[in-house]
Amino acid sequence: MHWKFPSLEPQKIAKIINQIDLPESIASILTQRKINEPQLIKDFLSPSLSQLFDPFLMKDMDIAVSRIIQNIKKDIPIFILGDYDVDGTSAVSLLSLGISKLGGKVVPYIPNRKREGHGLSYEALETAVNSKADLLITCDCGINDIKEIKSANDLSLDVIITDHHIPSDKLPNAYAILNPKQNDCEYPFKNLCGSGLAFKLISALIERLNEKRFSAQDFIDIAALGTSADLVSLESENRVIVYYGLRSMQKSKRLGMQLLLKAGNVKEPMTLSVSKINFQISPLINAAGRLGDANLVVKLLMTNDVNEGSKIINVLDEENKKRQVIQSQVMIEAVKRATTISDNNKVILMEADGWHPGVIGIIAARIKSKFKRPTIIVTFDPDGNGNGSARSLNGFNIYDALSEVKDHLISFGGHPQAAGFTLHKNKFNSFKNSLLKHTDQMSFNNVSRELKLDGCLNLSEIDYAFVKIIQCLAPFGPGNPVPKFALKRLEIIGNPLIIGNGSHLRFQVKQNHKNLNVVAFGLAESYGDLILGKLIDIAGFPEINFWKGEKSLQFNAQDIRLSD
Secondary structure, X not given: OEEEOOOOOHHHHHHHHHHOXXXXXXHHHHHHOOOOOHHHHHHHHOOOHHHOOOHHHOOOHHHHHHHHHHHHHHOOOEEEEEOOOHHHHHHHHHHHHHHHHOOOOEEEEOOOHHHHOOOOOHHHHHHHHHOOOOEEEXXXXXXXXXXXXXXXXXXXXXXXXXOOOOOOOOOOOXXXXXXXXXXXXXXXOOOOOHHHHHHHHHHHHHXXXXXXXXXXXXXXXXXXXXXXXXOOOOOHHHHHHHHHHHHHHHOOOOHHHHHHHHXXXXXXXXXXXXXXXXXXXXXXXHHHHHHOOOHHHHHHHHOOOHHHHHHHHXXXXXXXXXXXXXXXXXXXXXXXXXXXOOOOOOOEEEEEEOOOOOOHHHHHHHHHHHHOOOEEEEEEOOOOEEEEEEEOOOOOOHHHHHHOOHHHOOEEEEOOOEEEEEEEHHHHHHHHHHHHHHHHHOOOOOOOOEEEOOOEEOHHHOOHHHHHHHHOOOOOEOOEOOOXXXXXXXXXXXXXXXXXXXXXXXXXXXXXXXXXXXXXXXXHHHHHHHOOOOOEEEEEEEEEEEEOOEEEEEEEEEXXXXXX
């Protein structure tokens, strides 16, 4: 892996230090991230709810709010449908809780992944009509469901779309569309996710109804859950939502949130981070949508009944264990097949009969990371109906690639680095040939083997005070990665240990009489270098490790190499 060090700009760093009393290390990191003006720095280091934009700046917000209030006042049910992932279920939960508190009657609904697929289904429309609703709100989906929304209109259902996925050239004939990515939407921030949009909609409703009993901030924990899990860039409003949402989750009185933290083994709520949400909490939530009934997640986030909440958590935990077994089995077969695909293909594309559609997204992500190539996996059911998941790397827009071959697809949607689609088996070969022909012509600047660093450190510089200073830049995630540093010419102390499932390392290093513990996840292949007795360099970040109530400093290594 190539280590890329920053081009330092001493004059700009000195200017920041003169204008704002900051440590040089922080000023250097902010400069590298183009946060180099006094007001930008103050806003970044001290996020405020006042930094959130007026929700009514969003196209159709006024229309959507007025239509929802109409149903609240008339006590007519509002059908709220969302995607089955963390972002979709969070958005449905947030909107359902908020509208209910405003006096509305809601019917939350998450489609069955295997039976109904992604987005607005005809089964969902039938359920909405049977619920006596005349208004349907989509969350995290709907922007490309042109036929389904026409059917909704034919059934006398008004549809409000809240979706952040990239719109097609033609938009559905919905009553209102809340999507900042619309070409004619002048909302200042374009990268809200589904739960972020739900948060803006509830904010607008509370403002319009002049509600004083509670505020939109009461729901920011759920918005942060979806925003963290959807891996959107943590800038502007997303950063504010996650910053305040994490704090709300740490002391949440919401039963479902408390149970999720406990089930996710978050023993120290004050250490809650985007990373812990994505690796310890999101898998529990996603398991329901992948294998079972994601409506359970909405019930969990909405319930005040301890017995009901505990039962749901137990089901989610069991579903997650099943998902792990299925995923492991599919992964073994997928890796074997991926090794046979020519290196000349810029994209790894494979299809299979009977792979569970609930795990192919994870498998695609794992294959992408292992083979360092964009990966697309399609699985077909006995009737030939196919579900596809695509995961890409920086520098290769997988959404654009699929757009070029959309005539072979029944439906598709997504982002530059992740997309999903459906197609029938009789179209697969033509789809495959067209896609590979197109991707062969696409330029691909693969930077996945590049580790961007924020500088070099001596071991003596790493202490609790330094880590605390770095934490001032949190929350960390896409768009605001944790600062990473290189430590050079270190001695290995004692015997390195292979831990976990055999993929991870734990060892101790020394430099000028100072020792430090190191953990290296997924780097067991470096064990051979560690036992040579030679000096090493490591790249990663310092952190505080909490274990059985005790805390200690450690360095989280992202790469290891022998010193020059």
